[in-house]
Amino acid sequence: MPPAYSSLTVIPRWLILMGLLTALGPLAIDMYLPAFPAIADGLQTTPGHVERTLASYLFGLAMAQLFYGPFADRYGRKKPLVAGLLIFITASIGCAFTSDIEHLTWWRIAQAFGGAAGIVIPRAVIRDNFDTRDASKALSILMLVMGVTPILAPILGGQVLTFGSWRWIFGIMTICAVGLLTAVVLTMKETLHPERVIPLGFGIIGRNYLALLRHKKFICYTLAGGFGSAGMFAYIAGSPRVFIEIFNVDPRYFGILFGINAASLIIAAQVSARLLNRHSPEAVLKKAQISLVAMTLIALVLTLTGLITLLLLMLCLAGFMASQGFVNPNAAALALAEQGKRLGVASALMGTLQMLCGACAGLAVSIWQSPSPLPLTGMLAACACLSWLFGRIALKAT
CATH class of the missing domain: 1.20.1250.20 (MFS general substrate transporter like domains)
Structure with missing residues (x-):
């Protein structure tokens, strides 16, 4: 050991x-x-x-x-x-x-x-x-x-x-x-x-999963990270059509745009780790979720008003991905904070719930057809708002 x-x-x-x-x-x-x-x-x-x-x-x-x-x-x-x-x-x-x-x-x-x-x-x-x-x-x-x-x-x-x-x-x-x-x-x-x-044992396993489902802070922090991740799945599923078909980006350059947004996520996650030397995970999560909602609502409003351009969309997406770089690790750590005696089960249920959130968001974007970026920006805004909502519930329960 x-x-x-x-x-x-x-x-x-x-x-x-x-x-x-x-x-x-x-x-x-x-x-x-x-x-x-x-x-x-x-x-x-x-x-x-x-x-x-x-x-x-x-x-x-x-x-x-x-x-x-x-x-x-x-x-x-x-x-x-x-x-x-x-x-x-x-x-x-x-x-x-x-x-x-x-x-x-x-x-x-x-x-x-x-x-x-x-x-x-x-x-x-x-x-x-x-x-x-x-x-x-x-x-x-x-x-x-x-x-x-x-x-x-x-x-x-x-x-x-x-x-x-x-x-x-x-x-x-x-x-x-x-x-x-x-x-x-x-x-x-x-x-x-x-x-x-x-x-x-089936009884013990069932009781552990049931206890986790009843654990308000665990579920809310898990869903706060899960709906943030769901936005990422929506982006992965919807960005090829938006970039290539709507904004006429050459497929050869799609990877560059994809990489820019991924880099925003990576850099933000490392900045988050540094901020934790001076700030609590709760404080970092709270501010990051405000940014998450702001970036997606701006993108949605620009789409609904017809003012969205590729540059503006990229700025909003980069802001969303950067915010998620702060949300995901802190929400996960806070969700597991009180689960020391059942970390394996808690980690498993957290992963399953977040993966299912992501799969549903990706499926919704693929079904929602529109000649504009609305399916992508709309789903991102919905996921961000749900992430913010569950994050606030969890933080108030702390």
């Missing part, structure tokens, strides 16, 4: 490993996006069927987190993580050698069940080692990794396609997971203290 860290003054190696594990899920989401046409041709199917493999992965990622929480609280953090990586490796190999779209879909669901371990367990490990303030700093570092991954993953996937088949993409995922598994087995120490072990 490693000693608990009272202050995050330097980035320990175990935290870097947790960041890389957290990146595994986004890597599996984004890296194969450029290969959609090649997969459709290779498996002789339609683009729609290939797109559904992404939806299947997201659904599996949301549901699987509920299972890892109880296992992480019973068997520790390391064993479930090793099991998840083994599942991910096996499923990635299956994806690489699949012969039809149906098997690819099922292998993607299995891959998600493995990759979910890299989302749930690192958050629990961080709270095992740090208090709330330093946990916010550590989660900001994880956001740096998660912010960089969606930028680099599609670029990497596109480069792979220039010299190899789409199957090589899943081969690279396999190699990455094998490397992480090796690092976990050789270097990771168990962080769950024996006195915090929770017996595994």
Whole structure:
């Protein structure tokens, strides 16, 4: 059992490993996006069927987190993580050698069940080692990794396609997971203290999840971060159509605009970590949510009045993403602050609720059709206002 860290003054190696594990899920989401046409041709199917493999992965990622929480609280953090990586490796190999779209879909669901371990367990490990303030700093570092991954993953996937088949993409995922598994087995120490072990049983699991659902501060902080994340999913789903079809941005430059907004998120998350040296997570979250709402309402008003331009939209989106860089890590740390005896379960339920919020927002943007950016700006404003509302409820309950 490693000693608990009272202050995050330097980035320990175990935290870097947790960041890389957290990146595994986004890597599996984004890296194969450029290969959609090649997969459709290779498996002789339609683009729609290939797109559904992404939806299947997201659904599996949301549901699987509920299972890892109880296992992480019973068997520790390391064993479930090793099991998840083994599942991910096996499923990635299956994806690489699949012969039809149906098997690819099922292998993607299995891959998600493995990759979910890299989302749930690192958050629990961080709270095992740090208090709330330093946990916010550590989660900001994880956001740096998660912010960089969606930028680099599609670029990497596109480069792979220039010299190899789409199957090589899943081969690279396999190699990455094998490397992480090796690092976990050789270097990771168990962080769950024996006195915090929770017996595994359906009754105990059910009572823990029910207690969390009744825990006002946990649910409200989780939804404050969840609806902020939902806005990000809406942006990911809606930005290609808005940029390319409405504002006629050349697809070659779409990645640059996407990268600018992602950079806003990354930089803000690191500034948040520095601010926590002088301010409480509650104070940082409160101000960030005001900015979150302001940026999205400005974008919505500009859209409704017909004054929106690409430059103004980019400024609003960059402001939204920067605000989210403050909201997400602080809301997550505050949600887990009082869950020391059930961190695994709490981290799992938080991840599931936030993923479901994001999936619903992304689906709403794809269904809401308009010749203007209204579906995007409208959904961003709705998500920001809901994030603000639940944040205020949580802060008043403190």
